Amino acid sequence: MQAVDGVDIELQSGEIHALVGENGAGKSTLAAIAYGAVKADEGSVVAGGVVGLVHQHFKLIERLRVWENVLLNREPRRGWVIDVAAARERVNRLAATYGLAVDPDAVVETLPVGIKQRVELLRELDREPTVLLLDEPTAALAPSEIASFFTTIGALAARGTAILVVTHKLAEVIAYSQRVTVMRAGRVVARHVTSETSADAIAREMVGGEVPALAARGSTATAPLLEVRGLSARSATSTLEDATFEVRAGEIVGIAGIEGNGQTALADALAGVVPFTGELRFEGDALRPDDSPASRLRRGIRVIPQDRRHEALVLGWNVRDNVVLGRQRTLARSQYAEAAREVIERFDVRPPDPEATVGALSGGNQQKIVVGRTLAAHAKLVVAYQPTRGIDIGAAVLVQSRLIEARNAGVGVLLISFELDEIFACADRVLVIANGRFAGSFDRATIDRGRIGALMAGNV
Amino acid sequence: MSALLRGRAFRDVAVVIVVVFGFGSIAMLLAHVSPLDGFGALFDGAFGTRSELAETLVQTTSLLFPALGVAIAARAGLFNIGADGQLILGGFAAGWIGAQFPLPGYLAIPMVLLAGTFAGGAWGAIAGFLRARFGANEVIATLMLNYVAVLLATYLVNGPLQQGGAGASETAGLPKAAQLPDLIADSRLTWAFVIALVVAFVLRWVLQRTVFGYELRAAGDAPEAAKRAGIDLGRTAFVAMTLSGALAGLGGATIVSGVLHRFNTGLSPGYGFIAIAVALVGNLDPLWIVVASFAFGVLQSGGVAMQAEALVPRDVVTLVTGLAIIALAGRRVVASLRST
Numbered sequence: 001m002q003a004v005d006g007v008d009i010e011l012q013s014g015e016i017h018a019l020v021g022e023n024g025a026g027k028s029t030l031a032a033i034a035y036g037a038v039k040a041d042e043g044s045v046v047a048g049g050v051v052g053l054v055h056q057h058f059k060l061i062e063r064l065r066v067w068e069n070v071l072l073n074r075e076p077r078r079g080w081v082i083d084v085a086a087a088r089e090r091v092n093r094l095a096a097t098y099g100l101a102v103d104p105d106a107v108v109e110t111l112p113v114g115i116k117q118r119v120e121l122l123r124e125l126d127r128e129p130t131v132l133l134l135d136e137p138t139a140a141l142a143p144s145e146i147a148s149f150f151t152t153i154g155a156l157a158a159r160g161t162a163i164l165v166v167t168h169k170l171a172e173v174i175a176y177s178q179r180v181t182v183m184r185a186g187r188v189v190a191r192h193v194t195s196e197t198s199a200d201a202i203a204r205e206m207v208g209g210e211v212p213a214l215a216a217r218g219s220t221a222t223a224p225l226l227e228v229r230g231l232s233a234r235s236a237t238s239t240l241e242d243a244t245f246e247v248r249a250g251e252i253v254g255i256a257g258i259e260g261n262g263q264t265a266l267a268d269a270l271a272g273v274v275p276f277t278g279e280l281r282f283e284g285d286a287l288r289p290d291d292s293p294a295s296r297l298r299r300g301i302r303v304i305p306q307d308r309r310h311e312a313l314v315l316g317w318n319v320r321d322n323v324v325l326g327r328q329r330t331l332a333r334s335q336y337a338e339a340a341r342e343v344i345e346r347f348d349v350r351p352p353d354p355e356a357t358v359g360a361l362s363g364g365n366q367q368k369i370v371v372g373r374t375l376a377a378h379a380k381l382v383v384a385y386q387p388t389r390g391i392d393i394g395a396a397v398l399v400q401s402r403l404i405e406a407r408n409a410g411v412g413v414l415l416i417s418f419e420l421d422e423i424f425a426c427a428d429r430v431l432v433i434a435n436g437r438f439a440g441s442f443d444r445a446t447i448d449r450g451r452i453g454a455l456m457a458g459n460v
Numbered sequence: 461m462s463a464l465l466r467g468r469a470f471r472d473v474a475v476v477i478v479v480v481f482g483f484g485s486i487a488m489l490l491a492h493v494s495p496l497d498g499f500g501a502l503f504d505g506a507f508g509t510r511s512e513l514a515e516t517l518v519q520t521t522s523l524l525f526p527a528l529g530v531a532i533a534a535r536a537g538l539f540n541i542g543a544d545g546q547l548i549l550g551g552f553a554a555g556w557i558g559a560q561f562p563l564p565g566y567l568a569i570p571m572v573l574l575a576g577t578f579a580g581g582a583w584g585a586i587a588g589f590l591r592a593r594f595g596a597n598e599v600i601a602t603l604m605l606n607y608v609a610v611l612l613a614t615y616l617v618n619g620p621l622q623q624g625g626a627g628a629s630e631t632a633g634l635p636k637a638a639q640l641p642d643l644i645a646d647s648r649l650t651w652a653f654v655i656a657l658v659v660a661f662v663l664r665w666v667l668q669r670t671v672f673g674y675e676l677r678a679a680g681d682a683p684e685a686a687k688r689a690g691i692d693l694g695r696t697a698f699v700a701m702t703l704s705g706a707l708a709g710l711g712g713a714t715i716v717s718g719v720l721h722r723f724n725t726g727l728s729p730g731y732g733f734i735a736i737a738v739a740l741v742g743n744l745d746p747l748w749i750v751v752a753s754f755a756f757g758v759l760q761s762g763g764v765a766m767q768a769e770a771l772v773p774r775d776v777v778t779l780v781t782g783l784a785i786i787a788l789a790g791r792r793v794v795a796s797l798r799s800t
Contacts, residue, residue, distance in 0.1 A: 271688055294690030305688060314682040321674070326689040328674050 007188050009181050011131060011162035016153060018173040018194070019166045021183035022206050022392040027166045028056070030183070031133045034164070049130030054120050056136035056166075062109035066102050067091045070123045094122055099152060113140040113260060117149075125156075132156065135166045142258050143420070143453030150176040170199040171421075184208055207393050215401035218408035220428055225249045225412040226301075226381055230278035231269060238264035239436045242278070247381060252403065252413040254427030256420055258456055262436035263416045264306065267385045270414070271303040272296040282381065297326060300380035304370055304387050306416075308363075312370045315359030319349065322358050323373045343372035347398065364395030371399050375406050382406060385416045400426050420452070434458045472788055476741055476755070479784045487776045498772045505765020506758040512765070514647035518719060520757030521649075524656040525711025526735035527753055528663055529584075529704040531744045533598075535667060536700035537680035542587060542602025543708040544732025545609030546580040548725070550709025552613040553579030555631040555716040555723025558638035559623055568638040573655075573713045580709015581702045583609060588701025592694035598701065606732070614725050630724040640718035652714035657750065659707070664746040676700055708732060734760075737785045756781070 007030055011017050021027050035053040060069050067087045068075075076086040091104040100118045108116060117140065124132060134153070138146045154176070157163050167173060173180055174194060182190040182205045190205045203211050226247040233240045240262035247253045257263055269276040272293040280287040282299055296302075305311035313322050320340035324331055331339055340354040347368035349361075358366060371387055384403060388396035404426060407413050417423050423430055430447060432440040432455040439455040442448065485495035506516045526543035533540035540546075554576035563571060587605060590596035614629060623632035640650035667673035678686040679696040687693050711731065716723050738756050742749030763777035 273687060292690070292692060293688055294692065297690045303688065305685075310682070311684050311688055313685055314678055316681055324674075325678060325685065328671050328678075329690070333669065 007183070007186070009164075009188070011164055012179075013130065013160050013162045014157050015178045016150075016157050016163045016165060016176060018177035018180040019164055019183065020168060020170065020173055020180060020202060020206060022168070026183055026186040028135055031135050031164065031166050034131070034133055050127050051131045051133065052124030052127055052129030053133040054117070054124055054135065054137060056139055058113075058116050058120050060108050060116060060120060062107075064108060065104065066106050066108060066111075066119050066122075067104040069108055069119055070094070070104075070126055072123070074126065090126070091122065094126055098122070098125055098156065100125075113258070114142070114145045117141065121152075129161060131162045131164070133164045133166070136168070137165060138167070138169060138172060139418075140259055142457030143449075144457045144459070146172065170202055173202065174199050182206055203393070211393055212397045214397055214425060215404040215408075217404055217428075220248075220251050223249045225283060226270075226414075227281040228279070229281075231266075231276055231280060232278055233265040233269035233274055233276040235265045235268040235274045238262055238268075240265035240269065240433075241436045243433075243438050245431055245438065245441070247412040247414050249380070249412050250407055250410045251428040252407050252415050252426050254423035254430045255414065255416040255433055256423050256430050256452055256456060257416075257418070257433035259418050261433050261456075263385065263418075263433060265436070266433075267303055267306065267383055267416060270296070270301060270381075270383050271305070272301075294329075297377075300378070301383070302326070302374045302377055302379035302381070303383040304374050304385060306385040306389070308366050308370050313358050313366060316357065318355050318357055319344065319361075319369060320354040322369055323354075323376075326373060327377050339373075339376065343369060343376055346376075347372040347402070362391075364391035367391050367399060368395060371402060375402055375411075379411060381412045381414070383414045383416065386418060387415070388417075388419070388422060396422075420449070420456075424449075432456055472741060472743060472791075473751075475787050475791065476784045479787045480759075480780045483783050484776060484780045487779055488772055491772055491776070493770055493772050498766055498770045498776075501768075501770035501772070502762035502766040503758070504762075505769070506762035508765075510644065511647050512761065514644045514649040516754075516757045516761040517653050518648045518757075519760040520753045521653045521656045522711060522715055522719075522731050523735055523738050523756050523760070524660065524750060524753040525714065526708040526732045527738035527742065527749050528656075528660060528746055529580075529707030529711070530732075530735050530739040531742065531746065531749055532663065532667070532676070532707065533584075533700050533704035534739060534744050535680050536676045536696055537683060538588075538591070538697060538700055538704075539599045540584065540587070540602050540701065540704045540708075541599055541736065542584070542605045542609075542732070543704070543735050544728055544730060545602075545606035546583045546705040546708035547712035547715075547728055547732050548613050549583050549609045549712070550576035550580035551712030551716045551727050552617065552631070552723050553709070554713035555634065556617070556621055556623065558634045558717065559632040559722070562635045563637065565637040568635065569640060569717065572634070572638050572717045573710060576713020576716070577706045577710045580712060581706030583709070584705015585698065585702040587705075588698040591701065592698040598697070602701075610725065613723075617723065617725060629726075631722050633722045634717060638717060639721050640714065648719050650714070650718035652718040655714065656711075659710075660746040660750050663707075667746070672699075708735075734781070737781055740785060740788055 019027050031053060035051055070091050071087050076083040076090065088104045095102050100122055102115060102118055102122065108119060138149060141149060153163055165177065177194045180192050180194050180197065180202065181188055182202055184206060224246055228246065229244050231240065231243040238260065243266065255263060265274065268274040272291050272295065275289040282301060309315060314325065320336055323340045323343050324336050337354065343349065344352045344354065349365050349368050358369065374382055387399050400422065403413050415423060415426055424447060428444050430442045430452065431438055432452055434456055435458055442452065488495045488498040505512060507513050526547050529543050530540050554572045557575040558568065558572040583605060587598045587601040590601050591598045617629055617631055618627060640652050643649045643651055643653055667677060675691045676696055678689065679691055679693055683693055715727055720727060734756060738752045739749055742752035759777045759781065763774045766772045767774040
């Protein structure tokens with residue numbers, strides 16, 4: 001498959017250059033080619049010196065210490081043994097030079113994500129790169145951390161390093177980059193000096209047309225649907241403590257927070273796949289910690305899981321059989337075809353073929369199937385966990401619009417998202433989650449971006 | 461896991477044919493036998509006469525039941541290595557009850573077959589229960605239960621439930637009423653063959669057309685998604701293993717009722733293990749498994765003739781069978797590595 005085609009990008013030393021495009025536009029592939037991890041079929045990458053790459057998903061060895069990760073394969077040696085004192089000293093010196101404070105002896109798995117990213121950055125900086133590629137560097141950072149991250153990067157650029165930031169967050173592009181290159185479907189479609197363009201203009205270039213508008217929201221209903229009191233739960237990598245909130249029928253409650261702060265435990269407890277303590281009431285009835293996922297579905301609670309490929313879909317099956325999943329006990333076999341047609345039409349699934357294998361569809365179309373079947377099941381409460389992760393803008397707006405329409409029709413929606421913009425666009429109320437605890441609550445009218453950002457970072 | 465075990469039936473059959481004839485020929489050449497003579501003897505032994513064809517179908521039947529059992533477990537994502545033990549216990553229950561309680565024909569045969577089905581099912585259910593309740597690995601459990609099954613049957617038939625002579629390791633003979641009627645006169649081929657075909661078709665229908673089959677396949681293909689769709693993975697594992705054992709047990713009962721007319725601790729030359737290969741070659745699809753059972757039936761019955769007439773050791777059959785499985789498994793492992 002051809003991910004990028006005839007792309008020219010020129011980085012100048014000392015600049016922060018943003019590379020933007022929708023998922024699947026070829027940004028990450030381009031970065032990987034430049035780094036040398038993927039081979040180009042044609043063309044070449046010319047760099048005056050060392051190229052460094054910081055991945056979107058950290059490639060750190062969790063069980064090892066910071067210095068072991070930073071100096072991996074470049075450890076200072078004394079004969080056959082590693083010179084630990086020299087290694088520690090080198091990491092300290094590096095950290096001081098770039099203002100990236102870390103404890104060289106900390107074990108990586110014990111560190112918060114922001115610090116892990118520093119470690120990842122230090123590892124590349126130790127190689128003294130003349131070109132530094134950053135793939136979605138702010139995905140796991142709180143808003144306040146983002147600003148200080150770009151301060152560091154700016155200082156690095158000022159020393160003469162050329163920096164390429166691959167991102168889909170246009171606000172950051174406008175705020176921090178000097179030049180921007182826009183990609184669509186593997187090709188460069190626009191180049192700008194950042195100060196001469198705008199986020200809206202870039203968005204139109206990414207999409208290749210007007211960005212579709214979100215569905216209008218109707219009036220808010222007030223009947224209580226889900227009441228949560230003192231909820232604590234634990235899933236494999238996520239802990240939630242003492243959460244208290246409620247979701248009313250006909251409203252979207254947004255859970256704002258950085259990945260890994262208890263959202264998974266919350267979604268799993270509501271789905272009935274992990275036990276919980278505390279009190280959960282749905283339409284007045286108590287939900288029990290040992291209820292099966294099936295009993296939640298019967299009550300009308302449906303969760304759109306975060307990981308569609310593993311938690312939601314059977315990739316080897318066709319669209320029709322996947323649309324049925326979760327309703328296999330309620331739909332008759334004769335209704336399968338109609339159920340598939342309904343989701344394909346309402347969600348514009350492409351190709352519109354109920355026999356198509358789901359694993360071969362794009363992420364956006366896979367997600368449309370998951371969201372479509374969830375809403376088609378006449379759920380009373382929909383828990384949407386990162387419902388637009390990794391899908392293009394058109395599909396994302398469609399998914400968000402359908403959630404808003406469901407809300408208008410009286411469905412309660414709990415929207416868990418790591419994208420603040422998504423929450424601000426959709427939610428009637430916003431709850432902030434940090435370190436597994438609820439840290440604040442805002443109505444749509446009183447949303448305070450700065451305050452929410454501070455709470456997400458754990459600053460009370 | 462079942463995704464790993466399933467490939468494309470048509471290509472897999474091609475691979476098996478190439479491996480069987482290619483490596484089979486090499487092995488024969490190494491044994492200083494012309495492959496033409498060797499394979500000639502094999503096919504002659506499998507199809508040459510009406511009674512030889514009947515014997516091939518007897519082997520087909522004995523492989524088909526446990527292979528269907530292995531397949532239904534695998535479709536639920538479970539590897540049942542214990543079909544041989546389930547088959548042996550099913551055979552024992554059929555033989556003992558059939559000899560112990562003489563009933564008229566229209567009752568005796570169903571009773572014998574049901575006894576085998578229940579015994580095999582109970583044996584499969586143990587592994588299913590351990591998996592569902594404690595998350596115990598079913599591969600280890602079923603593998604170990606094979607030994608327990610053989611020793612248990614040996615103990616029962618020589619000890620507390622002894623019917624034949626002391627130390628004979630077999631039950632008393634079944635009364636005529638409890639013996640499956642012949643399909644071809646003067647052969648060992650009985651109505652068991654027809655029952656096996658019917659079971660295969662029913663199983664395919666259950667897997668493809670019923671909610672139970674849908675949930676079982678979902679549990680096998682995407683357990684995490686299945687769980688969140690309200691499918692009880694523990695219950696599915698228990699039912700699938702029970703059904704798997706029941707099919708193997710029914711197979712044992714048909715061998716006792718149709719072929720041997722009594723239980724003998726040596727009734728299985730490893731049918732339950734060859735069945736794993738049959739199920740894989742048959743792509744875990746009941747209808748392809750019928751075809752695969754026939755192919756392996758040919759190798760089983762033809763191998764004997766090949767040894768006698770062309771002086772090719774029967775082990776060549778075992779060798780090429782093993783190589784065919786390695787080739788299939790290798791292809792799928794490579795495919796799954798590429799897809800991730």
